Amino acid sequence: MARNSELDPLDDLYRAHSRWLQLWLRRRLGDREHAADIAQDTFVRLLVSGRLPSLDEGRRHLVQIARHLLIDQWRRQRIERAYLDSIAGLPEAESPSPETQALVIEALLQIDTLLAAMPARVREAFLLSQFEGLSYAEIAERLQVSVSSVQKYMLRAIAACYRILYEE
């Protein structure tokens, strides 16, 4: 019987750690189903990454992936809720379609990721420029810095975005 050699190491990891991972998650989430979902996703991520840890590094690696999944899920929920709150008051006719909602939420998630990569002042300048439409002179006034400082902040913001979009 032929054995798929790529699946065996993952199989071993799964047998060694999956129950432990679910318990670890269940203690933190208090919810068996949610813990099972995340545990499953963790192994999928591991498979997709193509980089399997050794059996004894396994737990630390799995926990790292699980933590990232939880944070991403938390981020997505937070953004979804905040977005739905923001359109809740709109009259029926102006309410965005479910398809539009899904696209906007994806865009918000991406932008959130980009913003998280920026230091606070850079992020502030970027938000004021892109979402409040302020000129650099106005931003300089608001942040009490020089216009050339604002230009430097914006360059750093663009560099941070480029790194995430094209270098990771």
Place this chain on the structure above:
Amino acid sequence: MKDGEGPIAPAIVEQASHWLMLSWDGGLNAEQQRRFELWRAADPEHLRAWRRLERLQGTLAGVPPCTARQVLRELPDGQRRQALRLLGVALLIGGSGYLLRDTLPWREAFADLRTGTGERSHQLLEDGSRLALNSGSAVKLRFSATERRIRLLSGELLLDSAPDPARRPLLVETNAGEIQALGTRFVVRDLDDGARVELYSGLLELRPRQTAGVRLREGQGCWFSANRLDAVRRADPYAADWSENRLVAERTPLGRFLVELARHRPGILRCDPAVASLPLTGVFPLEDTDRVLMALEKSLLIRVQRLTRYWVTILPG
């Protein structure tokens, strides 16, 4: 998000970034525009770099600015670290695992105890008092040598006070004013315009910040703001049921019931005016609000429309 054609020289990326930065300050003037077009045409790599930055602009344009402003408010780096830290802490009972509120106005970022949407919690305080928090609440605890003070930042709490061996006064503070408790079990709910109090046992003294206060006896309730005190009335017997994961309706208009239920689930729950006054009676467990909605569909002539998990409307059936 790779265009599959390999990295671009950093110097060129810098140049492209410089043009983008300039264009974001109210656009390029005629002279800048001319020089930009010359730069872009000078080398295919310049164009490739510019295309990549154009995609960034596309992502930013995918969200209407006012939505972005509301949703992407200041995101302190602290939130991410806090999320990591909280993942190591046991969850408070109830809810499905989301530990933080949707948004964190600055004052609530400093809360000592907090519940997310759909979470309820029970805590034993250092003096033996029992504090329960309803969905979406935040409190600060300030127990000192001279007093036991609980600051309700938002949401709703149920306090079962314990006698203090050191005889320190027990105070609950809200935006509207202070409440002093004497051997009590009571609920305080923070509302936008004031605070609502229901007293189930013991005595309370209400002290609005800017006007005369009042004493409440067991079985009484009251609403007050900083400068106004409503008439003392009978306490709502069901106002503490959330602490036992229940929502009770007794010929309660459906619309009003849904407003309360909505506190316990993320997203939007709407009610068609045509069915909002249908009277509802029953005891509904809060652990699974989707089940509650299904139960409503069975017992009333209504239909639950789910556009997404977070966008639910109750319509005539």
